[in-house]
Amino acid sequence: xxxxxxxxxxxxxxxxxxxxxxxxxxxxxxxxxxxxxxxxxxxxxxxxxxxxxxxxxxxxxxxxxxxxxxxxxxxxxxxxxxxxxxxxxxxxxxxxxxxxxxxxxxxxxxxxxxx
Amino acid sequence: xxxxxxxxxxxxxxxxxxxxxxxxxxxxxxxxxxxxxxxxxxxxxxxxxxxxxxxxxxxxxxxxxxxxxxxxxxxxxxxxxxxxxxxxxxxxxxxxxxxxxxxxxxxxxxxxx
Numbered sequence: 001x002x003x004x005x006x007x008x009x010x011x012x013x014x015x016x017x018x019x020x021x022x023x024x025x026x027x028x029x030x031x032x033x034x035x036x037x038x039x040x041x042x043x044x045x046x047x048x049x050x051x052x053x054x055x056x057x058x059x060x061x062x063x064x065x066x067x068x069x070x071x072x073x074x075x076x077x078x079x080x081x082x083x084x085x086x087x088x089x090x091x092x093x094x095x096x097x098x099x100x101x102x103x104x105x106x107x108x109x110x111x112x113x114x115x
Numbered sequence: 116x117x118x119x120x121x122x123x124x125x126x127x128x129x130x131x132x133x134x135x136x137x138x139x140x141x142x143x144x145x146x147x148x149x150x151x152x153x154x155x156x157x158x159x160x161x162x163x164x165x166x167x168x169x170x171x172x173x174x175x176x177x178x179x180x181x182x183x184x185x186x187x188x189x190x191x192x193x194x195x196x197x198x199x200x201x202x203x204x205x206x207x208x209x210x211x212x213x214x215x216x217x218x219x220x221x222x223x224x225x226x227x228x
Binding site: 032041043049089093 | 119150155156157158159160205207215216217218219220221222
């Protein structure tokens with residue numbers, strides 16, 4: 001069953017095009033930024049992370065860009081495929097006094113890939 | 116390759132009823148987490164267990180309790196369910212506390228009427 005909200009921003013792309021999903025974050029003290037993918041009826045799945053002292057990191061067909069000046073994170077998916085259709089969440093790994101780290105998730109963006 | 120297994124997948128409760136959501140992982144992970152997912156709000160941390168024998172509150176712990184039964188199992192209990200607890204609940208685990216790659220179960224859709 002559907003497990004994410006009805007009012008998420010949606011990005012519609014054609015199969016084969018490149019996709020760019022954006023995320024703004026709030027806390028400059030976060031040490032890692034992470035992207036998760038959630039397909040309908042499933043739990044979130046880790047895609048890629050980037051440490052706060054990096055600007056760019058590449059994975060298989062995905063690239064994450066971090067702009068600390070404007071507190072902006074993006075996920076680029078090359079040659080988008082129908083299997084990429086999902087909700088994408090950015091998350092911050094935030095350290096708190098006392099040694100507690102936690103993942104703070106954004107609200108998500110729905111990616112719809114059309115043939 | 117079961118990963119993280121949650122039971123049940125769906126549940127309907129009446130206001131005031133209690134229930135326990137079960138979670139088990141077979142990856143020998145030290146840390147386990149319970150999140151709730153509500154429309155437009157991403158995932159919010161309810162409780163976590165950094166390691167076997169410890170549990171701590173997350174962002175939204177009110178109305179919930181947890182038990183880290185052993186290294187594999189981490190349960191979430193609603194003592195007196197309220198409509199505000201209608202949500203999708205996800206259990207997750209990671210090799211160590213704070214690790215950025217958490218592995219999630221498939222979720223439990225809970226409706227409180």
